Amino acid sequence: MGAALQLVGGLKIAAASGEWSGPHRAARQAPVQFPGIARVPTFPLHHRAGRAAIVTTDEDLRERLLRRAHGRYELRAFRGVDAFLNELQQEPPRWEHDLWLQQQIVERARRGRPLIPEVLRYWAAHSERLELTTVCVVDDFLCDRSGHEILSELVGWSGRRVLLSNGFDDGETVDAVNSGLIERVIRCGPQGTVERLDAALSVLLASPNERFQRLWADSFNGPQLEALREPLVLRELRTLAEERWVEWIGIGQPFGILGMDSHGVPSWLQLQLASELDTAIGRAMTNGLGKSEVDAVANRRSILDIDFQTEIGHPAAGGAVPAFHLGDKGRLLCAWRAIPAGLAHQERTATGLA
Missing domain, CATH: 3.30.200 (Phosphorylase Kinase; domain 1)
Structure with a gap:
């Protein structure tokens, strides 16, 4: 039998698994309108190996997660909040530029340019796309600032956000998930935290970015x-x-x-x-x-x-x-x-x- 579900403020909680999630944060943003939005399939039409980033003072958790990620996905670990925020706050213009580059490919194809050579040229010329962070994890146990406060400073950042928390009864956390600020909450406990976090990262890194998905669905x-x-x-x-x-x-x-x-x-x-x-x-x-x-x-x-x-x-x-x-x-x-x-x-x- 699956984990029992509780409903808290419109939020589904998988209490036994120590994980819960809410609507994707893209719902908070003004949608980018492309023809064919309603036809977007589940299969990821745009996928690339993404990066994950975590900020935590828990040395053991950080090292164990790095070992699990090795060879499967790229993980950058930060000890300090300032360095973490500085890195991710620089990414929104780069995300927008990458989207613009792909929009230009689609537009040129509409004018008769072959798509396959266009995509190959984009891949060859723009390796910086691989440096974008797809998922970030913030530890709610950082001594000076809450995880909600840190995540709220990532204005315009296009990735998915995960919070490490000590429970499900925090009203502020429930509101943050329901509003789309946070994608997943992983409960920290004496056992299974790294495994739950690794599993969540694997799923989120494999999930398509909605704006890129809509763009390519148009073809x-x-x-x-x-x-x-x-x-x-x-x-x-x-x-x-x-x-x-x-x-x-x-x-x-x-x-x-x-x-x-x-x-x-x-x-x-x-x-x-x-x-x-x-x-x-x-x-x-x-x-x-x-x-x-x-x-x-x-x-x-x-x-x-x-x-x-x-x-x-x-x-x-x-x-x-x-x-x-x-x-x-x-x-x-x-x-x-x-x-x-x-x-x-x-x-x-x-x-x-x-």
């Missing part, structure tokens, strides 16, 4: 987003992405996911809806594919990568490639495609970014 059509919402597709696709990449962006046209692994090597996962099989067969025939290739497409053993090859400047190389299936009754057909090694560098040179 998808309704049937594509509906397929990505299917629970089995969502689970299997996310597993594929997390096993192969540390960063990825979903694209609606061509339909697929562009990702990069921990060594900086990009690759493409071509996607096709099973419901579009007749269209795919017709395209295979009109593009001059042989009978065996057309049959492979018709029998769902292959999918077309014509749009992908056109995107990367090799339209003549497009054809039928071996596919595998995801979801209930193979709702989504997929194929891995390699990115030519020199493409990102060529794009940077062509635009003066190299």
Whole structure:
């Protein structure tokens, strides 16, 4: 049986687990309006390995959490509040600049520029995006200031906020969570604190940023987003992405996911809806594919990568490639495609970014 839930001021508390959460803090901000907001799927269309930051005077907790984070996510540990605030208070303009860069990519794509080379160029030229803090943790036991006071000073910061607290009966904490100032509260206790905190950080670091998610959802059509919402597709696709990449962006046209692994090597996962099989067969025939290739497409053993090859400047190389299936009754057909090694560098040179 799961942990018992109590309702305190509209806030759900998982009392047995020592953790509670409220509405995301983005609700406090004026929403950025992009077409397609209502169609945002659960699958993270924009994901990258984020950073976490913690400020605490508990040396043991800090060291144990650093050991658990090692090799899984980047964690910066601060002993002093001033250094912590100084670091994160400098980030809002950098978050806005990163969003603007991606908005420009989408806008250029609307004017006919291929999206895949644009994203590769962005990744190659803007490594500073990886230095942004995604989640912060503040210890409520700091001697001179409360955790609520510290978190309230992070005005305009786009990350998620976690408070280490000693209980659930603090009215100020309940109000802070319900208002969106705090994303999660982790109860400190004699056992399990580090494990609960590590689990919360893992979940929050894997959660998409809502504004970036909305931006990239605009390139998808309704049937594509509906397929990505299917629970089995969502689970299997996310597993594929997390096993192969540390960063990825979903694209609606061509339909697929562009990702990069921990060594900086990009690759493409071509996607096709099973419901579009007749269209795919017709395209295979009109593009001059042989009978065996057309049959492979018709029998769902292959999918077309014509749009992908056109995107990367090799339209003549497009054809039928071996596919595998995801979801209930193979709702989504997929194929891995390699990115030519020199493409990102060529794009940077062509635009003066190299």
